[in-house]
Amino acid sequence: MSGPVFREPIIEVKDLYVYFYTYAGIVKAIEDMSFTIYKGEKFCMVGETGCGKSVTSRALANIVPSPGRIVKGKVIYYRDGKPVNMVELSEKQLREIRGKEIAYIVQDPSSALDPLYTIGYQIVETMIDHNTVRDWKEGYKRAVELLREVLMPDPEKRIRNYPHELSGGQRQRAVISIGLSNMPRLLIADEPTSSLDVTVQAQLLELLRKLVREHGLTLFLITHDMGVVAEMCDRVAVLYAGNIVELAPVGEIFKNPKHPYTMGLLRAVPNPQADIEKLEPIPGTIPNLIFPPPGCRFHPRCPFARDVCKREKPPLVEVSPGHYVRCWLHAQ
Amino acid sequence: MSQPLVHVEGLKKYFPAGGFLKKVWVKAVDGISFDIYEGETLGLVGESGCGKTTTGRLILKLIKPTAGKVLFAGKDITKLRGKALKAFRREANIVFQDPYTSLDPRQTVFNIIMEPLKTHGIKVDDPEGFVTKLLYEVGLNETHLYRYPHEFSGGQRQRIAIARILALRPKFIVLDEPTSALDVSVQAQILNMLKDLQKKYGLTYLFISHNLGVVRYMSNRIAVMYLGKIVEIAPAKTLFENPLHPYTKALLASIPVPDPEAARAKPKIQVVGEPPSPINPPPGCRFAPRCPYAKDICHQKEPKLKEVEHNHFVACWLY
Numbered sequence: 001m002s003g004p005v006f007r008e009p010i011i012e013v014k015d016l017y018v019y020f021y022t023y024a025g026i027v028k029a030i031e032d033m034s035f036t037i038y039k040g041e042k043f044c045m046v047g048e049t050g051c052g053k054s055v056t057s058r059a060l061a062n063i064v065p066s067p068g069r070i071v072k073g074k075v076i077y078y079r080d081g082k083p084v085n086m087v088e089l090s091e092k093q094l095r096e097i098r099g100k101e102i103a104y105i106v107q108d109p110s111s112a113l114d115p116l117y118t119i120g121y122q123i124v125e126t127m128i129d130h131n132t133v134r135d136w137k138e139g140y141k142r143a144v145e146l147l148r149e150v151l152m153p154d155p156e157k158r159i160r161n162y163p164h165e166l167s168g169g170q171r172q173r174a175v176i177s178i179g180l181s182n183m184p185r186l187l188i189a190d191e192p193t194s195s196l197d198v199t200v201q202a203q204l205l206e207l208l209r210k211l212v213r214e215h216g217l218t219l220f221l222i223t224h225d226m227g228v229v230a231e232m233c234d235r236v237a238v239l240y241a242g243n244i245v246e247l248a249p250v251g252e253i254f255k256n257p258k259h260p261y262t263m264g265l266l267r268a269v270p271n272p273q274a275d276i277e278k279l280e281p282i283p284g285t286i287p288n289l290i291f292p293p294p295g296c297r298f299h300p301r302c303p304f305a306r307d308v309c310k311r312e313k314p315p316l317v318e319v320s321p322g323h324y325v326r327c328w329l330h331a332q
Numbered sequence: 333m334s335q336p337l338v339h340v341e342g343l344k345k346y347f348p349a350g351g352f353l354k355k356v357w358v359k360a361v362d363g364i365s366f367d368i369y370e371g372e373t374l375g376l377v378g379e380s381g382c383g384k385t386t387t388g389r390l391i392l393k394l395i396k397p398t399a400g401k402v403l404f405a406g407k408d409i410t411k412l413r414g415k416a417l418k419a420f421r422r423e424a425n426i427v428f429q430d431p432y433t434s435l436d437p438r439q440t441v442f443n444i445i446m447e448p449l450k451t452h453g454i455k456v457d458d459p460e461g462f463v464t465k466l467l468y469e470v471g472l473n474e475t476h477l478y479r480y481p482h483e484f485s486g487g488q489r490q491r492i493a494i495a496r497i498l499a500l501r502p503k504f505i506v507l508d509e510p511t512s513a514l515d516v517s518v519q520a521q522i523l524n525m526l527k528d529l530q531k532k533y534g535l536t537y538l539f540i541s542h543n544l545g546v547v548r549y550m551s552n553r554i555a556v557m558y559l560g561k562i563v564e565i566a567p568a569k570t571l572f573e574n575p576l577h578p579y580t581k582a583l584l585a586s587i588p589v590p591d592p593e594a595a596r597a598k599p600k601i602q603v604v605g606e607p608p609s610p611i612n613p614p615p616g617c618r619f620a621p622r623c624p625y626a627k628d629i630c631h632q633k634e635p636k637l638k639e640v641e642h643n644h645f646v647a648c649w650l651y
Binding site for chain 2: 048049052148153169197198199200201202203205221224225226227228229230231232250251252257265266267268269270271272273276278279280281282283285286
């Protein structure tokens, strides 16, 4: 399956390392991470708990929470074609970009909203902060439009509601409209629908697709659900224990997975459309990232592991156009 | 599948929800009836707040029903007390969703698994050997005997919770979202283990989940719940291939399918809005306000669960 081809980069991550300095030791959350997101595409990052997908998304906007730190690497953001390194910008410059050019939607809408302010206030606040509206009156008008766009029922009434008066789906719609309020170029959505019911999830995913289509937004979507990946993205990066193990167009990942972890992941998900006699689980559990396994981090669980996998870390190589794999089976 | 092990009839549970002069009730479960046959897995799906967990708890008498009957092996458990209730607790048990809160953090695995035996006054000759054998059943081993819950991952904890239940040799287990806190690679391990244990010990399961893929994999038959009511019950394959109720259709169309081509080709039946509050459920059919096929009668009279094909029940005025 070939989708549209995107050429102009919006974010380039180069050789990124993020460590968390905890009492128990240094958690090597992300190591040797490089990828590019192109303008107008829907890019997904998929992986299990603790694989570093949320940390990566935070590193893009340089908001890695303490005790985490970007130790090495660059995050190049193409601001109107001019590259800036997000890692080196001052807090003041970052504030101009965050919330305006790069917006972030978190997983849990209840904790993203302030319970003491109406959602109308919270939407307008973002616009006032970035001077995209003249005054509060204009802001509220714009807020109603935004809420209508994200299909919030009764937007005129809803702007006067407090977060607790809304349902989970409505709260997530409010958070999305805050994200959209300044017409960002890049929308980072970190598991935007995993706390919602499937019928509501379907509505919101359709909404995100529509926004990308109509506003030329770039979407960076993080999820653990292979189903969401299949429905939403153009290209997908599979993360395992802080490394990208495979990166390819979405059709390739599902039809022609190369990394043993990707293959295992696809076989372990029960497909609701098929009768399955027996699932094939991946043996073992996710490694501890304070003492990650040497060599390939997946080797203790890999059915194809050889000696070299235990000793040396495989490089990310391009096996066919646009399809990258980090595995010794494909490195030679 | 011979005779029903669990027979539920007109089960209701209303929770008080404040109200000063006039009492307000949340109708969490509002008159449901179904059977669970010996040796089968009945899947119970629905979105959050539809009453699936409450149903699981009612069947085990963890909470008291407002009305209705639950027969377990022919006996009405809602009336059980004292010794008879204790005997019932030995035969029917539950695995909770969150393996982080369902194990006592200050007890070793050995103590956790031995506790139900002590409660029921069951003596074993070689406790250590007994527990070790159970640990092997769930994919753990003797090195785990004297460790504490915090030393285990989510999947391992769920294994301990299952071993604790197996210690009593139950007949019936309610599995309340047993894998929704786990990662997919681990989820598959636990699901397969539950299937193997079911075969080995002839267990009967009520499998509660919101994940339709998981429910399809695990269940022989599936019941779909919406706002305290069962709207459809059918064999798993039938339900997925020939859903009848508009809500079931919408639910199936909403699940993201892990296959890009199928995902882009599947019909997009999008329901509008969100489930209404169970405090004042709409009159008539509860799905009517969101249903694309709603007729006048749907808003006025509640449809009853009707067998439209062999073993396929649906509560909808269209049929």
